[in-house]
Amino acid sequence: MTMKNEIIQGLHEVLDQRLSLETIDTILEKPKYEHMGDIAFPCFELSKIERKNPKLLAEELGEKLKGSVPIIDTVEAVGPYVNIFYNKKLVMERTLSAIQFEKEHYGAHNFGKGKTITMDLSSPNIAKPFSMGHLRSTVIGNAIGNVLEKCGYDVVRINYLGDWGTQFGKLIAAYTLWGNEETVRSNPIQELLKLYIYFHEQAEQDQTLDDLGREWFKKLENGDAYATELWEWFREESLKEFQTIYNLLGVTFDSDKSEAYHHDQTPKVVEQLKEKGLLQTSQGAQVVPLEAEGLPPALIKKSDGTTLYTTRDLAAAIDRKNVYNFYQSLYVVGHEQSLHFEQLRAVLSKMGYDWADQLVHIPFGMMLQDGKKMSTRKGKVVFLQDVLQKAIDVAKQNIEEKNAALEKKEEVAKQVGVGAVIFHDIKNDRRNDVDFSYEEMLRFDGETAPYLQYTHARAKSILGKAPEVSKKTNYNVPEQDWEAVWPLVKHVAMFPEVIKDAAQEYNPSKLAKYLLKLAQAFNRFYTKVHILQEDAYMATRLELIYAVTVVLREGLNLLGIEAPEEM
Ligand code: ARG
Numbered sequence: 001m002t003m004k005n006e007i008i009q010g011l012h013e014v015l016d017q018r019l020s021l022e023t024i025d026t027i028l029e030k031p032k033y034e035h036m037g038d039i040a041f042p043c044f045e046l047s048k049i050e051r052k053n054p055k056l057l058a059e060e061l062g063e064k065l066k067g068s069v070p071i072i073d074t075v076e077a078v079g080p081y082v083n084i085f086y087n088k089k090l091v092m093e094r095t096l097s098a099i100q101f102e103k104e105h106y107g108a109h110n111f112g113k114g115k116t117i118t119m120d121l122s123s124p125n126i127a128k129p130f131s132m133g134h135l136r137s138t139v140i141g142n143a144i145g146n147v148l149e150k151c152g153y154d155v156v157r158i159n160y161l162g163d164w165g166t167q168f169g170k171l172i173a174a175y176t177l178w179g180n181e182e183t184v185r186s187n188p189i190q191e192l193l194k195l196y197i198y199f200h201e202q203a204e205q206d207q208t209l210d211d212l213g214r215e216w217f218k219k220l221e222n223g224d225a226y227a228t229e230l231w232e233w234f235r236e237e238s239l240k241e242f243q244t245i246y247n248l249l250g251v252t253f254d255s256d257k258s259e260a261y262h263h264d265q266t267p268k269v270v271e272q273l274k275e276k277g278l279l280q281t282s283q284g285a286q287v288v289p290l291e292a293e294g295l296p297p298a299l300i301k302k303s304d305g306t307t308l309y310t311t312r313d314l315a316a317a318i319d320r321k322n323v324y325n326f327y328q329s330l331y332v333v334g335h336e337q338s339l340h341f342e343q344l345r346a347v348l349s350k351m352g353y354d355w356a357d358q359l360v361h362i363p364f365g366m367m368l369q370d371g372k373k374m375s376t377r378k379g380k381v382v383f384l385q386d387v388l389q390k391a392i393d394v395a396k397q398n399i400e401e402k403n404a405a406l407e408k409k410e411e412v413a414k415q416v417g418v419g420a421v422i423f424h425d426i427k428n429d430r431r432n433d434v435d436f437s438y439e440e441m442l443r444f445d446g447e448t449a450p451y452l453q454y455t456h457a458r459a460k461s462i463l464g465k466a467p468e469v470s471k472k473t474n475y476n477v478p479e480q481d482w483e484a485v486w487p488l489v490k491h492v493a494m495f496p497e498v499i500k501d502a503a504q505e506y507n508p509s510k511l512a513k514y515l516l517k518l519a520q521a522f523n524r525f526y527t528k529v530h531i532l533q534e535d536a537y538m539a540t541r542l543e544l545i546y547a548v549t550v551v552l553r554e555g556l557n558l559l560g561i562e563a564p565e566e567m
Contacts, residue, residue, distance in 0.1 A: 002496045002497045002500070003071060003086065003091065003493055003494070003497070004025075004028065004039065004497050006069060006070075006071045007028065007039055007069065007071070007072070007084060008021055008024045008025055008028065009021070009069075010065065010068060010069030010071075010072065011024050011041060011061075011065070012024055013068070014061065014064045014065055014068055015046070015061070018046075018049065018050075019045070019046065019049075023045070024041075027041060027042060027045055028040070028041055029042065031081075031083060034487065036078070036083050037076065037083030037084050037085050038084060038085055038086045038490060039084050039086075040081050040082065040083050040084065041058075041061070041081070041082040041084065042054075042080055042081050042082075043055075043057040043058045043061065043080045043081070043082065044080060046061075047080070054079075054080035055077075055079055055080055057080075058077040058078075058079065058080050058081055058082050059077040061077070061082050062075040062076065062077040062082050065082065065084070070087070070090065071086055071087055071090060071091065072084055072085070072086065072087065073085045073086055073087040073088065086490070088482060088486050088489065089475070089476065091489060091490065091493050092475050092477075092485075092489045092493075092540075092544075093474075093475050094493075095489060095492055095493040095547065096475055096540075096543045096544065096547055097475075099492070099546070099547040099550050099551075100543065100546075103550060104550060104553070104554045104557075106495065106496070106550060106551070106554070107150065107495040107496045107498075107499045107551070107554065108150050108151070108152070108496075108499075109150070109151040109152060109496070109499065109500055109503075110151070110152040111151055111152060111500075112148060112149075112151040112152035112153030112154075112503075113152040113153075114152075115152075115153050115154065115327035115328075116153070116154040116155075116156060116324050116325065116326050116327055117148055117153045117154070117155050117156070117326060117327060117328045117329070117330060118155075118156045118158060118320045118324050118326045118328075118329045118330065119141055119144070119145050119148075119155055119156065119157050119158065119330045119331075119332065120141075120158050120160050120316075120329075120330065120331045120332065120333070121137050121138060121140075121141025121142065121145070121157060121158070121159070121332040122134055122137050122138040122141065122159050122246075122251070122253070123137065123159055123160040123161060123162060123333070124161065124162065124238075124242060125161075125162035125163075125167070126161060126162065126163045126234055126235050126238035126239070127167075127168070127171050127189070127192045127193075127196070127234045127235075127237075127238055128189070128192075128193060128196070128238075129189055129190075129193060129383050129384065130241070130242055130245050130383075130384045130385075131384070132366075132367035132384065132436070133334050133366065133367065134384075135367070135384055135421075135425065136334070136364050136367060136425055136430075136434075137332045137333060137334070137364070138246075138249060138251055139249065139251075139421075139422045139425050139426060139560055140332055140362075140364055140425065140426060140430050140508060141157070141330075141332035141362075142157070142249075142251045142560045143422075143426055143508035143511075143558065143559045143560050144330070144332065144362065144503075144506050144508055145157055146557070146558040146559070146560065147499060147502045147503045147508060147511065147558055148503050150499055150503070150558060151499065151500065151503045153327075153503075156254045156255060156324055156326075157252070157253045157254050157255070158253065158254065158255045158256070158257065158320070159253040159255070159256045159258075160257065160258060160259065160316065161235075161239075161256060161258035161259065161260075162258075162259055163231075163235050163238075163258045163259055163260045164258070164259040164260040164263050164312060165217070165259065165308075165309065166213060166214065166217045166306070167196075168216075168217060168220060168231055168234075169213040169214055169215070169216035169217025169218070169219075169220060170196065170199050170200075170203075170209075170210075170213035170216070170217075171192065171195065171196055171199070171234065172213075172216040172217075172220065172227055172230050172231065173199065173209065173212045173213045173215075173216045174195040174196060174198065174199035175192075175195060175230060176216075178195060178198065179195055184237075188234070188237035188238070188241070189237065189238065189241050192234060192237075199213070214304060214306075217306055218304055218305070218306055221263075221305075221306050221307070235260075241385075244385065245384055245385060245388070248385075248388050248414070248418055249388075249418060249422070249560065250418075250560065250562070251560065257316070257319070259309075259312045259316075262312045262313075262315040262316040262319060263307060263312055263315075265315035265316075265318075265319060266307045266311045266312060266314075266315050268315070269311060269314045269315045269318065270286070270300060270301060270307075270311070272351060273288060273300060273347075273351065276350070276351060276352070278347070278350055278351065279300065280297075282297065283303070284303030285299060285300075285301060285302050285303050286299075286300045286301035287299055287300060288300060288347050288350065290343060290346050290347070290350075293342075293346045295339070295342055295343055295346055296339070296343075298310050298343040298344075298346070298347050309340070310340065310343060310344060310347070313340075313344050314344065314347060314348065317329065317344065317348060317359065318348075318353070321353070321355055326355075326358065327358065328358050328359075328360055329358055329359045329360070330360050330362055330506070331359070331360070331361050331362060332362045332364070333361065333362075333363065333364075334363065334364055334365075334366065335363035335364060335365060335431065336366075337361075337363075338361060338363055341359070341361035342361075344359065345357065345359050360506070362430070362506050363430075363431060364430040364431060365430065365431055365432045365433040365434065366433045366434075367425075367433070367434050367436055368433050368434065368435050368436065369435075369436045371435070387421065388417065388418060388421060390438060391417035391418065391420050391421050391438065391441065391442060392413050392414050392416075392417030392418065393413075393417070394417065394438060394442050395412075395413040395414075395416040395417035395420065395442060395450070396409065396410075396413035396417075398416075398442070398444065398450070399412060399413055399416070399567065402444075403567065406566060406567065407566070408564075411564075412564045412566070412567050415453070415561075415562040415563075415564050416442075416449070416450050416453060416564070416567065417442075418561075418562075419449035419450070419453060419556070419561040419562060420441040420442045420448055420449045420450055421441060422449065422559060422560050422561050423441070423448060423449035423452070423512060423559065423561060424437075424440065424441035424448070424449075426508050426509055426512050426559055427447060427509055427512040427513065427516075428509055429507070429509050430507070430508075430509060447516050449556070449561050451516070451519060452515050452516070452519050452552060452555075452556060452561075452563075453556065453561070453562075453563055453564060453567060454567055455519040455522055455523060455552065456549060456552040456553055456556070456563045456564075457563075457564060457565065457566050457567045458526070459522065459545050459548050459549045459552070460549055460565050460566070461566065462526075462531055462532070462542075462545055463542065463545055463546060463549065465532065466531075466532060466538075466542050467532075467534070469538060469539040469542055475539075475540040475543060476536075476537060476540055477537050477540055477541070478537055481528075481529050481537070483528075484524055484525045484528035484529050485525060485529070485544070487521040487524070487525075488518075488521040488522055488524075488525045488544065488548065489544065491514070491517055491518040491521050492518065492544070492547050492548060492551055494514070495514075495551050495555070498510060498511055498514045499511070499558075508558075508559060511555055511558060511559060512559060514555070515552065515555045515556065515559075518548065518551060518552065518555075519552065522545075522548050522552075525544075529541065531545065
């Protein structure tokens with residue numbers, strides 16, 4: 001049981017179950033200042049129910065709480081608040097022995113056991129560079145997946161490649177007009193991008209080009225041999241390039257059923273929609289009206305008979321339910337597609353699928369550069385591979401300056417550079433836009449991955465220097481040290497709660513922020529307390545440092561970041 005749950009349970013009993021466990025959970029808050037206690041229960045809600053003065057209630061409740069929950073040391077009623085102080089020594093004993101026993105499994109839960117969650121993440125478009133948006137989807141999705149796995153869920157990561165759609169008609173048209181096999185072979189993605197951009201520039205003056213693009217897409221949908229051959233080639237080249245990025249990021253997938261794969265299932269979906277009488281013709285196109293749902297109609301088939309993004313997503317959603325019988329189906333996709341996912345859910349629900357509400361869109365904000373959106377079409381694009389490489393180079397320079405004698409410099413530089421990019425993307429609430437900045441993400445002393453990795457390595461090195469001590473279970477620290485020790489112990493003890501919250505809110509930034517606090521608490525402890533002083537408390541201090549290394553490392557790994565032993 002987590003510390004917080006113990007308090008919730010205790011309050012629930014002391015209140016004779018007048019408030020539910022869930023309600024108490026939402027009411028409990030963290031006091032603003034450390035000296036005001038570890039957790040606080042405001043009595044406003046209770047006062048409404050009991051029709052009693054909240055101040056009076058706080059006093060009564062405080063009295064009753066004293067001595068009834070082992071983890072509580074003291075209770076103070078301050079105005080309408082019941083401020084609770086944990087029993088420090090007990091929390092420390094429990095936490096340190098739990099970590100000694102569970103090691104990297106510390107913080108795990110099993111409320112997800114037996115449930116499968118499919119997760120649509122990354123899903124870049126072929127024949128285009130891997131964009132910052134896809135980076136966000138990949139790293140945020142991967143971290144959410146890891147955290148859900150830590151809670152017992154079976155997570156199926158699906159890379160739903162964008163390898164179908166009118167844009168491929170345009171690209172094939174462009175290639176047939178201006179393309180050159182050798183040039184494209186020499187540098188596929190950049191050359192294909194050039195063709196694509198050129199096509200759009202020309203199409204602004206020449207209307208017939210868009211028609212030509214449509215024709216080629218129609219040919220592709222009808223299985224035309226030449227169109228298919230080109231498409232397969234573009235696809236293969238793209239996959240090779242994406243794979244180098246996934247290797248650097250250390251991300252793997254369980255399925256790569258793409259848009260094209262599900263395209264083959266679209267006739268069945270269209271048939272079903274027809275049978276249920278959901279399709280209507282509108283200006284030659286087939287749509288599902290969603291007026292009653294307050295949404296614009298969902299486009300299913302264009303007037304030329306070709307399918308759309310939504311059609312393929314409907315097929316994919318149904319296929320996922322059939323194959324995995326998911327408990328939830330997540331889509332980690334930028335917030336500009338929110339409407340699309342609302343429509344998807346609405347159509348599925350009209351089709352009679354009661355699991356439609358198990359589809360969850362997990363939106364995120366945009367990556368900005370100098371306050372502006374990065375766009376592929378206009379050619380204003382940062383190549384992700386260059387970004388990762390530059391981050392690795394800067395990390396290498398930093399290492400040369402700070403620790404030139406380090407072994408495995410190359411490997412550590414890669415872990416630090418890539419980690420910096422990932423953390424920069426995860427640390428803020430995913431719904432916000434992110435301003436892209438190398439300086440910010442690579443600082444060793446800011447809110448960065450290198451800071452966390454460095455703190456981890458520093459803690460490891462202390463353990464490496466420490467004399468052999470016998471393992472104890474009777475942990476203690478001298479009274480004057482608690483001030484620096486307690487915030488650290490408390491943060492280590494909070495790890496399981498943070499994991500649970502991050503999973504339930506699909507919010508890995510909670511974990512990222514928590515790790516920063518933990519590292520700060522550690523660094524404070526490190527400057528205030530003489531760790532390797534051979535006194536009766538050294539074994540406890542070393543156990544505490546060991547616990548910090550376990551949590552920092554596991555926390556970073558859950559975010560998809562490696563923790564080098566030395567740096
Ligand atoms: N390929 C799409 C894009 O880049 C994202 C796909 C998201 N997943 C989905 N099932 N629609 O915009």
